[in-house]
Amino acid sequence: MLALLAGAASAQSTGRLVGTVTEAGTARPLADVNVALVGSDRGAVTDADGRFDLDVPVGTVTLRASSVGYSDADETLTVRAGETTRVVLVLVSTDADLGEVVVEGRLTNLVGVANAASSGLVGQAQIAVRPLLRVGEVLETVPGAIVTQHSGSGKANQFFLRGFNLDHGTDFAASVDGVPMNLPTHAHGQGYLDLNFLIPELVETVAFEKGPQNAAAGDFATAGRAEIRLVRRLDAGLAEAEAGSDDFVAALVADSWRLGRGDLLVALRGQYTDGPWVQPENGTLASGVLKYSTGSTRNGLEVTAMGYHNDWTATDQIARRAVPGLVTRFGTLDATNGGTTGRYTLAGTWRRSTDAGQRTRATAYAAAYHLNLFSNFTYFLDDPDQGDQFEQADRRAYAGADVAHSWRMGGIGRASETTVGADLRHDQIFGVGLFRTSARERVGTVRDDEVAQTRGGAYVSNETRWTEWLRTTLGLRGDVYAFDVTSDREVNSGGETAFIASPKVGLALGPWAETEVYLNAGLGFHSNDARGTVIAVDPATGEAVDPVDPLVRTRGAEVGARTAAVDGLQSTVALWALELESELVFVGDAGGTEPSDASRHVGVEWTNFYRATDWLQLALDVALTRSRYTAGESDGDRIENSIGRVVTGGVYAGRPDGWIASLQVRHLGPRPLTADGAFQAEASTLVNARVGTTLGPVAVALDVLNLLDSDAADVSYLYTSRLPGEPAAGVEDVHFHPVLPRSARLSAALRF
Structure with missing residues (x-):
């Protein structure tokens, strides 16, 4: 009985930290990184996806991530009893690297990384808190983008961006897990973009760009x-x-x-x-x-x-x-x-x-x-009899x-x-x-x-x-x-x-x-x-x-x-x-x-x-x-x-x-x-x-x-x-x- 009570008391005095360690400038998850609780012998090592999971005492704690070839990263946060706290630690390479950060969505600091003012990132955290009328509104997380509808909910949405009436996707390109979604020579409109299949809860990030300035951007990417x-x-x-x-x-x-x-x-x-x-x-x-x-x-x-x-x-x-x-x-x-x-x-x-x-x-x-x-x-303009x-x-x-x-x-x-x-x-x-x-x-x-x-x-x-x-x-x-x-x-x-x-x-x-x-x-x-x-x-x-x-x-x-x-x-x-x-x-x-x-x-x-x-x-x-x-x-x-x-x-x-x-x-x-x-x-x-x-x-x-x-x-x-x-x-x-x-x-x- 005493052991059970001691275990219950211990559970109430600890919290859980779940996190990821990534590389600044590339957002690559880093494996085999040491994550330690400063001033304690508690710690963990990240897995192949850069993830770690450890129990820590309640209160204000400081985590330190360290790995050969990277500067240490510290994060101070508050841990509550019986609760899970999530954290992202970003390590900066001592050998400068270039690339794209995909970590915290719009909270990510892209200064020194992004190549244009109008490029950016949206994360699941921003999508999860938004009330969505239709799933296509995931793209309304892109600043300045508007998603509407002029027909039934099964038809591709109507998109607007940068003064363009994009109809159902013309001049705006989108892909999902590498698959381009715009359809050329389409029965209803050039570049038809139907995103009604999306499951918002599964969207990890939306990386966006505006304008045709990226060499990787091809057809339909003008807006x-x-x-x-x-x-x-x-x-x-x-x-x-x-x-x-x-x-x-x-x-x-x-x-x-x-x-x-x-x-x-x-x-x-x-x-x-x-x-x-x-x-x-x-x-x-x-x-x-x-x-x-x-x-x-x-x-x-x-x-x-x-x-x-x-x-x-x-x-x-x-x-x-x-x-x-x-x-x-x-x-x-x-x-x-x-x-x-x-x-x-x-x-x-x-x-x-x-x-x-x-x-x-x-x-x-x-x-x-x-x-x-x-x-x-x-209605009855062309055919007064049959419509x-x-x-x-x-x-x-x-x-x-x-x-x-x-x-x-x-x-x-x-x-x-x-x-x-x-x-x-x-x-x-x-x-x-x-x-x-x-x-x-x-x-x-x-x-x-x-x-x-x-x-x-x-x-x-x-x-x-x-x-x-x-x-x-x-x-x-x-x-x-x-x-x-x-x-x-x-x-x-x-x-x-x-x-x-x-x-x-x-x-x-x-x-x-x-x-x-x-x-x-x-x-x-x-x-x-x-x-x-x-x-x-x-x-x-x-x-x-x-x-x-x-x-x-x-x-x-x-x-x-x-x-x-x-x-x-x-x-x-x-x-x-x-x-x-x-x-x-x-x-x-x-x-x-x-x-x-x-x-x-x-x-x-x-x-x-x-x-x-x-x-x-x-x-x-x-x-x-x-x-x-x-x-x-x-x-x-x-x-x-x-x-x-x-x-x-x-x-x-x-x-x-x-x-x-x-x-x-x-x-x-x-x-x-x-x-x-x-x-x-x-x-x-x-x-x-x-x-x-x-x-x-x-x-x-x-x-x-x-x-x-x-x-x-x-x-x-x-x-x-x-x-x-x-x-x-x-x-x-x-x-x-x-x-x-x-x-x-x-x-x-x-x-x-």
Whole structure:
């Protein structure tokens, strides 16, 4: 009995420290590092993934990590009885190294490491405290990025960044565990980016860049790009259930096990929702992840399989004149819109590093994808009897690989690293078509094509630290494309090839007083739909048309600064400009993207993330943009749906093992709907909130979305449509998709 009492007393007087040791400048986990409690004989040695776990007495303690070739790192923290405290220790090599830090998300100090003011990192800690309406809002953690929707929840989100109406991904590139997610020559829009399959709880980091200044960035990266990385394993199993307004229910089960010499991660997520719509959405989503990892992120192998299926009924944007006489704000003018989609991917990434500073990464992937999307934006304008519904269908398989090798170079500056890389991708599109439909039944074919599209790219970049205050980055990228289109109209069949070279340059000055200044410039590009590169006759009208350029040149420049001079604050400011020889814009009445005139976007971004205390964090991001066509058209130079003002911010209070509360604000300024600016979409402000608590292995949270019950529009377009009884020529009107009304979601998660 005395022994039991002594054991219980000991448990109450100790706490648990779980942490990771990484290398500054590369974020590589460091194995065999000694982690000791200063003034005690307690300690541990990190495993292959740089992790350690030890029990320590309660109170204020200091940990010290030490390893040959690195400066010691100390961390002082407070340990509470019976609680687990997590810590990241970063060791600085005594032999300067260059690279990218991926440790604590927006709390990471990137001064001296980042190559541009607008690049950054988001970690799971920032994602976990945000109330999310839709999983695609993971990308709203990128400062200045906006994620909305103008149709059902199974369709790819609508993205906005740097004054671009990116439609469903055009000019913004994203990858998940090395698999590129943008789809070229897509049935609905060039660069279509569907992230509805994401499981936010598995996202470890989102590394982002804006502008085309990085030689590793290829197609669709003009406005920006994001590399989403999933966790390799979980510290504990997770079972989560969520339920809320409008018949929303979701469930997640995830766990990882030690299997052989590696870790196996398994996760399954399901979701159902009807939404606030008069016509229930009946949205059914299922996604899963299976990932096996061996070794470490520095020397190891990862194999990831992802599967996703979604089926839904959509309430698309509706004409303003139809509300409230014909339908309500949440009504529909075609109850059979919607769709079904799925994507199944398999990817493997191998990494190897040497003590001499050489690093090699190789990734290979394959994917199968399908989409059947039914929309009706003009109602009865083209077909007064059966209506204007149309189907966009896409069936494809795509596969590719990319490899990069980096090495240090002696005799150049104080430290120099060169990277060479190459990538290859082939899309075999078995069918990409546009069909006239009525209640999802095909009644005519506009066009039906098969496309083979191959892209290859190669690049070289060098980063050199010449002095303690001067770093340069030089890069050159080349891309070659081959298109082969087999159309149902022979005249629209053919092949096309194209090549484009894109030089990049960057300069970093500092740091002085934890502040660094950057100058960056580079050329980039986006590809056009393969069908448009060989087209001769408009399949809808039969009129002769000119083909578009396969590759469109883009240019970007940026000057900015980053500071960590104030303790706990990470702040950046960037002045930037982007020029495109042809803007890709979404056409509301056609339901897809089309090449438009040359354009210029200029703006300023100010981002801030502040850790006020160990339980309070604050964020404020402001983006102001001026976007204009530069071709001098007589009807105006405004770019439709270019947002000139984005302000986002949040207050995040609490600790992961106790009470939490967060408030997230998103403001969008007014935006033009016509080139002359005569019609404007109104500004909107949305507020989301979360409160929750953790009691042992159970965490409970309540999200209130659209807390102020705003009746704003997610998106708005101006075009001509026809309602029953209206003139045959139709009526020009604003068509909008409303934000969802105030709703609540309650979740409970069990760690096991």
